[in-house]
Amino acid sequence: MNSATIKPGRASTAFLLAAAIAILFNTALACVKESYPPLNKAMASLTGHHWTTHGLADIALFAVLGLVFWKTGAAEKIDANRLTSLLIASVVIAGGGLVAFYLLF
Amino acid sequence: MNITGSDLILLGHAGMGMLGSLLAAWVFFEALHARKENAVRTRNVALAVAASMAAVWILGGYWYVHLYPGDRAVILKGPWPFAHSIFMEVKEHLFFVTLILSFYLPIAARDRLYASAAARRLVMCVALLIALSAWAIEGAGGVIEHGAKLALIQAGAKGAR
Numbered sequence: 001m002n003s004a005t006i007k008p009g010r011a012s013t014a015f016l017l018a019a020a021i022a023i024l025f026n027t028a029l030a031c032v033k034e035s036y037p038p039l040n041k042a043m044a045s046l047t048g049h050h051w052t053t054h055g056l057a058d059i060a061l062f063a064v065l066g067l068v069f070w071k072t073g074a075a076e077k078i079d080a081n082r083l084t085s086l087l088i089a090s091v092v093i094a095g096g097g098l099v100a101f102y103l104l105f
Numbered sequence: 106m107n108i109t110g111s112d113l114i115l116l117g118h119a120g121m122g123m124l125g126s127l128l129a130a131w132v133f134f135e136a137l138h139a140r141k142e143n144a145v146r147t148r149n150v151a152l153a154v155a156a157s158m159a160a161v162w163i164l165g166g167y168w169y170v171h172l173y174p175g176d177r178a179v180i181l182k183g184p185w186p187f188a189h190s191i192f193m194e195v196k197e198h199l200f201f202v203t204l205i206l207s208f209y210l211p212i213a214a215r216d217r218l219y220a221s222a223a224a225r226r227l228v229m230c231v232a233l234l235i236a237l238s239a240w241a242i243e244g245a246g247g248v249i250e251h252g253a254k255l256a257l258i259q260a261g262a263k264g265a266r
Contacts, residue, residue, distance in 0.1 A: 006221040012213045016227065019209045023202050030198045049170045051197055055162065058201045062208065080223040084230050091234050094202055095241075102194045 011066075013075040016083050018065035020090040026058045027094040031101050111172050118164035119246055125157030125207065126239035132210065133232040136225050139218035147228075151214035154235060158207035161200070169197060176253050183256020188249045196245040203238040206231055 007013070033040045033050060043053040069075045075083065128150055135147040173193075180189045210231050216224035 006217075006223070008213065008221060008224040008227055009216045012216050012224065012227065015209050015212045019205050022205050026198060026201045026205070051169060052166060054198070055166070055201055055204070058205060059208070062205050066212075080227065084223075084227050088230060088234070091202060091206075091238070095199055095238070098195050098198050099191075102191045 007076075008080050010073060010076060011070055013078070013080060013083055014069035014073075015062070015066035016087055017069050017075040017078070018062050020083075020087045021065055022058050022062035023087075023090045023094045025061055026054075027097040027101075029054060029057065030098060034101070034105060111168070114164050114168050114172070118161050118168055119243065121157050121160040121164060122239055122243055125154050125161060125203075126236045126243070128154045128157060129207075129210070129232045129235035129239065132214065133229050133236065136214075136218050136228040136232065139225050141219050144217065144219060147218065148211065148214045151211040151228075151232075154232075155207045155211050158204050158235075158239075162204055165200070176249075179256045179260075180249070180252045183252060183259050185248075185252035185255050188252020192245045192248045192252070196242050196249070199238060199245075200242055203235055203242065206235045206238070210235065 008016075033043060033054070040050050043050040047053045047056065078086075132147060132150050132154060135143050135150065139147065177189050177193070180186060180193075210228070213224070213228050213231055216228075218225045218228055
């Protein structure tokens with residue numbers, strides 16, 4: 001078996017998929033909470049500041065999804081290089097989405 | 106010399122962010138030249154990236170929640186209100202992308218990078234994304250500080266120029 005055929009480990013692919021989803025969720029949540037003040041207020045009431053709640057929600061989603069995908073092996077069915085491309089795409093979309101939203105909002 | 110706790114927190118968060126981005130660049134090059142001999146070092150530096158960015162989260166978060174509101178009010182009244190409305194708003198949310206990637210990096214670095222081209226590519230990609238996003242955030246921080254400075258100059262702050 002050569003290095004071209006050995007895949008990343010189960011944990012790597014599981015948390016990779018979780019990271020891509022959490023990154024997109026981060027931008028979606030930012031847009032929604034800025035557009036809907038009651039959500040912003042509710043998030044602020046949980047920890048004292050909406051930004052703190054936002055960060056904790058992102059990390060919690062990443063951790064929970066990562067563990068779920070790890071236990072179920074859901075991400076193993078996806079090609080590793082495709083997952084890497086998905087991650088890159090999620091970062092570009094999320095970052096670009098944030099810039100676009102705050103430029104236009 | 107008058108250095109306050111808030112000065113240390115502000116400079117500390119930026120310093121830890123720069124450290125984390127340089128450590129991520131280090132991981133990139135270790136993965137590029139992955140061998141059995143550098144596997145432990147790669148994992149340890151990846152952990153250091155996560156620790157640095159966690160420190161940024163804590164220091165920067167404290168600054169943002171407790172100490173930034175005064176700066177925000179000044180910036181919004183000055184000639185560069187976009188320093189807050191665009192640059193800070195983007196920065197504070199883009200940082201979570203960097204943070205998620207930083208927490209993921211040690212997980213990906215646990216694979217035998219010397220034995221898997223796909224695992225190597227993955228770690229290099231994540232490390233590069235961390236470094237690039239951190240540098241963008243660092244630049245945004247500079248714009249925000251300059252926005253505050255310009256606002257103070259405009260308001261006629263003594264000795265600001």
